[in-house]
Each structure stands twice: as C-alpha cells, then as structure tokens.
Amino acid sequence: MVTQDVEFRDEDCGELLKLYKRGKRLGCGGQGQVFALTHRGFGHKRYAGKMFRSSSEARREASIMDMLHACPGVAHLEGFVKERDGAQCYGSIVMELCGPSLFDRLLKAGPMCEEDAARTIKKLAETIKEIHSRGIVHRDLKPENVFLKLDAAAADDVVIGDFGMATDDPREMAQCCGTGKYLAPEVIAIKFGKSSYTEAVDVWGLGLIAYELLRGCTEWRVMDLLRAGRFPDGLFSDGAADLLRGMLAVEPRKRTTLDRVLAHPWIVRHCSRSKTKAKIAHTKIMAIIQRTASRCGDHLGTTLQRLGKRPGIIRNALSERERRAQGFVVAPPRSWGEGEEGRASRERAMARAPPPRWLGHE
Structure with a gap:
C-alpha cells in the first residue's frame, strides 16, 4: 500500500478542526496520517488523530478499536469524526496520545x-x-x-x-x-x-x-x-x-x-524480583513517613500514618521515586471540624506542624 506522504490541508479536515487544534505530524503509514490534537474545550486535553483517505479503512480500524474499548494495554479510542462529502480526508480516529514507540x-x-x-x-x-x-x-x-x-x-x-x-x-x-x-x-x-x-x-x-x-x-x-x-x-x-x-x-x-x-520460569522469576524490589521501596517509604509523622503534631502525624497505609498513595510515591528520585508532597489536612472547636484544633496543629516539604530528603 502506498504511503500517504501528502499532508492533509485544513479544508480537508474542517469538521475535525472545529473540535481540535492540529499539531505536529507524529507519523504516516499506509492507512493514514497521525497528528497531535488539542481539544478546543475540556481543559485543552491532548489526543492523537489518525486521518484517513479511504472510507473502508477508516470504518474498519474504528470498528476494531471500538471492539477493544476498555481493553487494558490498548491505546484508548476517544471517538471518530467524519468529514463532509468530497473532502480529501474521509474522517479521523481520535485516540489516546501516547509517548514514543x-x-x-x-x-x-x-x-x-x-x-x-x-x-x-x-x-x-x-x-x-x-x-x-x-x-x-x-x-x-x-x-x-x-x-x-x-x-x-x-x-x-x-x-x-x-x-x-x-x-x-x-x-x-x-x-x-x-x-x-x-x-x-x-x-x-x-x-x-x-x-x-x-x-x-x-x-x-x-x-x-x-x-x-x-x-x-x-x-x-x-x-x-x-x-x-x-x-x-x-x-x-x-x-x-x-x-x-x-x-x-x-x-x-x-x-x-x-x-x-x-x-515461563524466566518471566515469572524476573517479574517476582520486581515485586520484591517494590516491597522494599514500600518499606523504605513507610519508614520515612513514620519518622516524619513522629515530628509532627498529633493530628498531622495521624494523617501521615493513614496516608502511608493507602496503597494508592504508596503506588504514586513509588512512581515518583522511579521517575525523579524524589518523594511526594505532604499537604496538611483540609478538614478540621466545624465551629470554634474546629478552628482552635486547626490553629494548634498548624502551629506545631512544619511547613509542607519533600519527603525522602533529610
């Protein structure tokens, strides 16, 4: 199949451009061209758009991706935008924007x-x-x-x-x-x-x-x-x-x-080793949380300990450590109760608590 090297003009994808801003071209293959897209609303969220000349190829791929909706490990399909009749571009698949291949x-x-x-x-x-x-x-x-x-x-x-x-x-x-x-x-x-x-x-x-x-x-x-x-x-x-x-x-x-x-034993062994490393990292982060909590006021210290017991918090912290060798930001709790008692509790705790800082750096 011949590669489609000629870039689509704006007038060929007008319906798409009503909803998205087109960025740089990410790739080009036998079925279509792929561009970075930015939604004009909804917080300017970014996507990838694959634009097709052929109606049959566009419908085929969109149908397959729709069948794989919510399939873990597959690039997420956001939707399909059909162009007006007579345009060089038949339509575009809008999907999750990914990193490098x-x-x-x-x-x-x-x-x-x-x-x-x-x-x-x-x-x-x-x-x-x-x-x-x-x-x-x-x-x-x-x-x-x-x-x-x-x-x-x-x-x-x-x-x-x-x-x-x-x-x-x-x-x-x-x-x-x-x-x-x-x-x-x-x-x-x-x-x-x-x-x-x-x-x-x-x-x-x-x-x-x-x-x-x-x-x-x-x-x-x-x-x-x-x-x-x-x-x-x-x-x-x-x-x-x-x-x-x-x-x-x-x-x-x-x-x-x-x-x-x-x-396979080779897969099982290496993946089990990764889990062991994650557990070790979890233990180290919990130790940091415990040390920090011991220096804080009663209310903030208790909050830190509760955060440390939540798997999602630890998982996010591990990801941050892997990517940037840093900890995670600790913010004081938002709710301190109501009325005079709540206000007094907040003032006492904030007076004892150190300012928010990066955990993991002594």
Missing part, C-alpha cells in the same frame, strides 16, 4: 535489561491474550506499534496501537499482510499456496519484539535467519533463549502459547 526507545537507549524486558513481554502477552479473547488478531505486531504511555513511570508501562492490519474475520486470515521484516513464516507461505494461518502469528510478532528488546534493533537478514529456523547461540541467557525459541518456532503448531509465555 518501543522502536524509538530502542534507537535512543539500546536494549533493555532482562528484568525490564521480562516485565514488558509479560504486559504485552497479557494484552494480546485479551485482544484474542475478543476475536481479534493484530497481525502487525512490531516495536513501532507498541507505545510508552504518555506519563509512563516504568519500562513496561506500554500500550499496543495501530490496528490498521487487525481483523476479526476468519476469512481474512488467508491474506498476506503486515510489515515484511516482522512477517511470520506462515504468512509469507500464503504467497506459495498455503491456505491460511492462525492467531499464532501474533505470538511470532511478540517473539520478534522480545528479541529486539534484549538485543536492540535488528537487521532484516537476522529476521530471515529466524524464519529459516536458525536461532543464534550464545546471545541470550538460557532462560531468555528458551522463551524466544518457543515463541519463534517456525511451525505454528510447535510455537508456544501466550499462557505458556506468561507461565
């Missing part, structure tokens, strides 16, 4: 450590399993179609996007489609008379993503060797190699399943 992340930072890669593979496997449970096969899984969340706090905070090649029609599982470098062997075999393929093509795509997470961006010829069944020796740890061999089995019937990916 895994491909961009690999180009910039290189391969991931095994722990981050394992958590990311686990998150993707869970998402793909949910997509399959809704009767949909993505068929174009690759690092360019996996995106970090805009406010990602961890390496595995990712979503799957670009459902232009996805299908829910079993009759379309005999089409040779996708991105050449990442095509599964059975998809290429369609050109040579093979009748059809199964959802196992997405396991192959996940396997190649996992390969690149651990090795960095990989040349096309390496992918050809993998499709020929020639898996390299000595590049991965034993556990990682065993998982990759299972996902990249040339025969679809011998390829591992998503359930087995999630239960």
